Amino acid sequence: EIVMTQSPATLSVSPGERATLSCRASQSVSSNLAWYQQKLGQAPRLLLYGASTRATGIPARFSGSGSGTEFTLTISSLQSDDFAVYYCQQYNNWPLYTFGQGTKVEIK
Amino acid sequence: EVQLLESGGGLVQPGGSLRLSCAASGFTFSSNSMTWVRQAPGKGLEWFSTITGSGVATYYADSVKGRFTISRDNSKNTLYLQMNSLRAEDTAVYYCARPRGSGGLYYFDSWGQGTLVTVSS
Numbered sequence: 001e002i003v004m005t006q007s008p009a010t011l012s013v014s015p016g017e018r019a020t021l022s023c024r025a026s027q028s029v030s031s032n033l034a035w036y037q038q039k040l041g042q043a044p045r046l047l048l049y050g051a052s053t054r055a056t057g058i059p060a061r062f063s064g065s066g067s068g069t070e071f072t073l074t075i076s077s078l079q080s081d082d083f084a085v086y087y088c089q090q091y092n093n094w095p096l097y098t099f100g101q102g103t104k105v106e107i108k
Numbered sequence: 109e110v111q112l113l114e115s116g117g118g119l120v121q122p123g124g125s126l127r128l129s130c131a132a133s134g135f136t137f138s139s140n141s142m143t144w145v146r147q148a149p150g151k152g153l154e155w156f157s158t159i160t161g162s163g164v165a166t167y168y169a170d171s172v173k174g175r176f177t178i179s180r181d182n183s184k185n186t187l188y189l190q191m192n193s194l195r196a197e198d199t200a201v202y203y204c205a206r207p208r209g210s211g212g213l214y215y216f217d218s219w220g221q222g223t224l225v226t227v228s229s
């Protein structure tokens with residue numbers, strides 16, 4: 001099983017600031033990495049796939065980078081709607097997909 | 109618009125059974141693999157089962173293998189999850205999700221709203 005480790009567990013950011021979230025895989029997942037946003041009481045929403053491709057309707061302030069074992073999700077200027085929990089998911093190891101434990105982005 | 113609507117959750121005793129359903133609309137259901145993902149209270153997401161579009165092939169995480177069965181009825185655009193021998197650690201919100209990608213390299217672009225399963229005496 002590929003273990004996904006996200007850091008930090010909690011990120012305190014002021015509105016308008018940049019947020020940088022990290023995700024590390026225990027072995028290479030190539031670029032087969034997705035990011036999701038989950039708000040309290042809601043289902044996850046796909047943000048990015050292929051490490052850096054935005055899903056339909058996702059604003060340009062969300063960007064992703066990385067390949068292999070190290071990945072980053074950047075939110076360039078945090079809006080009030082962006083405070084949520086973010087998960088990474090590897091889909092390189094069919095069919096044993098695994099998620100990170102999540103990073104909570106909270107208002108500073 | 110893709111819509112996934114889960115139902116069937118509830119309170120069940122340890123060792124009991126429950127069947128979840130996920131009604132799909134807005135896409136060609138039979139052409140898509142489908143997946144179940146769960147989330148224990150206050151915890152992260154756990155993939156645990158996928159079924160191919162035809163229903164011929166199914167895949168499970170070790171945590172549910174032998175106890176849960178994924179199936180589908182393409183004539184009804186509905187995905188199912190039969191859960192037997194339930195344990196307290198199966199308590200979670202259960203989501204159905206549509207995988208996207210190819211060759212088994214799947215991320216999940218559409219999710220249902222989830223249904224809560226609570227296993228407790």
